[in-house]
Amino acid sequence: MPSFDEVLKEAGEFGRFQKRVFFLLSQTGITFSSLFASVVFLGRAPDNFWCRIPGAAELSERCGWTLEDERNFTVLPLQLGNKSVSGECERLDVTWDASVSCTSPLARYGNHSTGNNLPLATCHHSWVYEQPHSSIVSEYDLVCGNAWMLDLSQAILNLGFLAGAFILGYAADRYGRILIYLLSCLGVGICGIIAAFSPNFTVFLIFRFLQGMFGKGTWMTCYVLVTEIVGSDQRIVGIVIQIFFTLGIIILPGIAYLIPTWQGIQLAISLPNFLFLLYYWVVPESPRWLLTRKQGEKALKIMHNIAKHNGKFLSPHYSEITISNEEVSNPSFLDLVRTPQMRRNTLILMYAWFTSALIYQGLVMRLGIIGGNLYLDFFISGAVELPAAFLIIVTIDRIGRRLPFAMSNIVASIACLITAFLPEDIPWLKTSVATLGRLSITIAFEVVYLVNSELYPTTLRNFGVSLCSSLCDLGGIIAPFLLFRLAAIWLELPLIIFSILAAVCGLLVLLLPETKGISLPETVEDVEQL
Numbered sequence: 001m002p003s004f005d006e007v008l009k010e011a012g013e014f015g016r017f018q019k020r021v022f023f024l025l026s027q028t029g030i031t032f033s034s035l036f037a038s039v040v041f042l043g044r045a046p047d048n049f050w051c052r053i054p055g056a057a058e059l060s061e062r063c064g065w066t067l068e069d070e071r072n073f074t075v076l077p078l079q080l081g082n083k084s085v086s087g088e089c090e091r092l093d094v095t096w097d098a099s100v101s102c103t104s105p106l107a108r109y110g111n112h113s114t115g116n117n118l119p120l121a122t123c124h125h126s127w128v129y130e131q132p133h134s135s136i137v138s139e140y141d142l143v144c145g146n147a148w149m150l151d152l153s154q155a156i157l158n159l160g161f162l163a164g165a166f167i168l169g170y171a172a173d174r175y176g177r178i179l180i181y182l183l184s185c186l187g188v189g190i191c192g193i194i195a196a197f198s199p200n201f202t203v204f205l206i207f208r209f210l211q212g213m214f215g216k217g218t219w220m221t222c223y224v225l226v227t228e229i230v231g232s233d234q235r236i237v238g239i240v241i242q243i244f245f246t247l248g249i250i251i252l253p254g255i256a257y258l259i260p261t262w263q264g265i266q267l268a269i270s271l272p273n274f275l276f277l278l279y280y281w282v283v284p285e286s287p288r289w290l291l292t293r294k295q296g297e298k299a300l301k302i303m304h305n306i307a308k309h310n311g312k313f314l315s316p317h318y319s320e321i322t323i324s325n326e327e328v329s330n331p332s333f334l335d336l337v338r339t340p341q342m343r344r345n346t347l348i349l350m351y352a353w354f355t356s357a358l359i360y361q362g363l364v365m366r367l368g369i370i371g372g373n374l375y376l377d378f379f380i381s382g383a384v385e386l387p388a389a390f391l392i393i394v395t396i397d398r399i400g401r402r403l404p405f406a407m408s409n410i411v412a413s414i415a416c417l418i419t420a421f422l423p424e425d426i427p428w429l430k431t432s433v434a435t436l437g438r439l440s441i442t443i444a445f446e447v448v449y450l451v452n453s454e455l456y457p458t459t460l461r462n463f464g465v466s467l468c469s470s471l472c473d474l475g476g477i478i479a480p481f482l483l484f485r486l487a488a489i490w491l492e493l494p495l496i497i498f499s500i501l502a503a504v505c506g507l508l509v510l511l512l513p514e515t516k517g518i519s520l521p522e523t524v525e526d527v528e529q530l
Contacts, residue, residue: 013231015310033248160212169466184217192270
């Protein structure tokens with residue numbers, strides 16, 4: 001009986017059928033990256049807001065004030081009395097009732113009409129926003145003492161990614177790639193809609209978590225599915241698919257610029273997931289996965305269909321494909337560390353995922369592309385990532401995976417170290433070197449996706465990739481806290497930590513086996529023989 005790779009060569013390793021499936025599934029990268037980075041626009045700081053004095057709403061309605069009139073009567077006197085007070089987090093400790101004058105509401109306080117010496121009170125609610133629905137910050141009052149809740153919303157999203165990596169990664173190995181992909185797309189769409197119309201912040205967080213969980217399911221499952229239907233010489237598609245992730249980053253500021261409300265942005269990044277449900281009729285289950293589940297007839301039928309669409313014809317003796325004789329069981333973490341090579345690969349890949357995510361997000365937050373235009377700055381930060389994929393495409397099939405993987409980490413390490421000690425009076429050089437570090441760690445981030453999928457057997461591939469990449473989500477949760485806490489001690493201290501982490505990662509990945517041109521392993525025994 002022929003092996004799966006022999007049948008795949010006969011049917012076409014990257015013909016018209018695989019190109020179509022690749023293009024369709026790649027669109028998932030656009031929606032996932034939009035979800036991943038959406039907090040930048042969903043959580044925009046409001047341009048102008050202030051704390052409303054108790055009774056001001058009723059007085060404003062009675063007197064026919066505009067918002068500008070109300071602000072002039074409440075905030076300006078406060079600022080005249082104390083120029084260090086903005087009126088955003090503190091207000092005059094007074095209450096307005098029906099006896100207050102419309103033309104001079106502070107007149108009753110006599111000599112204190114300018115706000116001098118009047119007691120102040122901390123604002124806990126009743127903020128007024130000029131654009132009340134522009135972001136979740138103004139929608140749910142995530143300002144002043146509640147500002148930390150915006151960070152919580154992003155942490156909750158990352159926790160959703162983490163849960164999705166475990167739960168849906170396991171489910172995809174047990175119940176199939178395409179089934180879990182479609183269910184995840186449905187989940188992202190539904191949870192995104194509910195989150196957009198959440199009556200309070202708690203409900204928003206719950207469905208933000210669920211959207212993150214299902215979002216991770218769509219991204220990881222489509223990635224594994226793409227790499228399993230192409231030949232070993234064509235697995236570079238695992239890198240190309242990440243260009244679509246970058247495209248999502250580049251497109252997102254355009255969406256946010258055109259849509260003025262956070263609900264509109266949330267719907268714009270959620271609704272396209274329903275279109276992916278149409279893939280049920282055009283994207284088949286992974287034949288590799290079917291073989292591991294002892295469903296050889298279904299796998300062969302799909303292979304005949306692939307050959308037909310590619311303009312090829314399978315030989316008549318291809319009536320059965322070699323099925324892995326490895327006993328299929330429900331995957332667990334112990335399966336990933338039970339044997340020596342699997343254990344080594346798993347531990348190194350987990351560290352590589354954690355390091356790549358931590359440094360990537362840390363450099364993005366630190367670099368912050370100089371300029372005041374949020375939309376333009378975000379667009380440029382996404383464009384910086386595009387060369388990474390092209391550099392990988394040019395080098396990875398010529399010199400292999402391991403060397404670019406190691407060198408990108410080493411270059412990122414050196415760039416972080418140099419940036420830390422460059423003087424502040426040459427900002428262009430400091431920014432340029434930091435950008436080189438960002439580009440290098442982006443390369444490392446994209447290579448780890450490909451290498452991870454190539455170092456696990458088919459029976460454990462989706463679970464292995466999902467589990468290892470869960471360390472990426474952990475790194476994403478830690479990054480802002482690590483950056484801001486260490487920067488408070490010394491501004492450049494985070495770069496020193498990033499440099500050390502990247503250098504260690506660069507050395508460790510040299511211990512991984514080279515997978516250039518090697519067929520995807522079908523069993524744990526295949527991995528042990530790499």
